[in-house]
Amino acid sequence: MCEEEVKLLGAWGSPFSWRVEVALKMKGVGYEYFDEDLMNRPKSSLLLEYNPVHKKIPVLVHNGKSIAESLVILEYIDEIWNDRPVILLPQDPRDRAIARFWAKFMDDNCAPALWRSCRREGIERENAFEEACALLNVLEAELKDKQKRFFGGDTIGFVDIAGNFIGYWIGVIQEVAGVRLLTPEKFPLLCKWCCEFQNFPIIKENLPPREQLFAFFKARFERKRKTLRGGLMTLR
Template sequence: MCEEEVKLLGAWGSPFSWRVEVALKMKGVEYEYIDEDLMNRPKSSLLLEYNPIYKKVPVLIHDGKPIAESLVILEYIDETWNDRTALLLPQDPCDRAVARFWAKFMDDKCAPALWRSCRREGTERENAIEEACALLNVLEAELRDKQKRFFGGDTIGFVDIAGNFIGYWIGVIQEVAGVRLLTPDKFPLLCKWCYDFQNFPIVKENLPPREQLFAFFKARLEKKRKTFSPAA
């Protein structure tokens, strides 16, 4: 039997690309990583070939077949390598649907508002901070209701991995932008979740170094403050 071929088109510093990497590592799947320069224009021929519609990373290539969009890829990984010990999504259909809801909420609502709070200035920043705080309060309430260490329960799962932008990246980006939004006095449970998330063994072993990530985003926010956004 031939060994399966798994490749990942990703980008250093991208929280969306990192999601896929850590999921593959949790499953114990061997893969080849191919880095895409987010600032490269034009896009690489490989990226255009495998994701011609969105032209974004990450893209998982499994035996020559491409799968795009990080949340879609996470579900694909969970379903394809479902014989492994680590399960990303709950097995109960209702719980799976709820997990998808919260992951989408983080991507569609929380992440854009947090980005705006760091990239905008003046009144626009104030409005973005107000919006972001309201959304983070929703997540704070969800953790309070669950009374669990992670959104996935006692260990990290689909929602926690989907929340990695909040769990690690936004702290660095806020420091670059000089914004203090996600603080223990305002969001004690969410900040504790961030700490537990960052110190979960497989997460801790694979997070990009904070100093390098700081320099990465500082250079980009300074160059293109109002137009840069990460790959999705």
């Protein structure tokens, strides 16, 4: 195979760009990384060039052509470098469709509800907490049904990588917010999966340090509180 040019536009602390990084490493694909400051305005010229529509990370640039959206990129990586020992998506068409369903369920339903349960206040937080618990119960039942270490079976796969926000990030964020949602008492199988996920060798080697991630989200929460206080002052 001729020499390839692979670039990744991501952001430190983002679970979405981390998905792409770990997939590339699992496949053994070399790449050049460009970190985007999510608080920076305007966006970098590189990001605007390669993702002019959504202007969001992550973006994979392969031989000059860009691909956006983390789940789309994961599938692309799996298909392009399909000669590597690691396979992210199942080979069976039905199993592939089911994997896509669960990944989308985590992104579209679980992650937003979990985020709201930590970021909102008062009755809004209570409602988000209930919604998140109901959604996590669905995942708990799926793990019980499979009776496997991971959503993908006996090893890390597409759904597990897609669930990284639940597998690692939410544990840090709920600690910052002072929320107890994803606990072994409520979700024993899901918490066991989180532990298996975090300790899987290539995952463990590449997760952002917990202390730094804690400081990162604590700073974000503080900025939001200051903004809210500033907004209230203007109403006086």
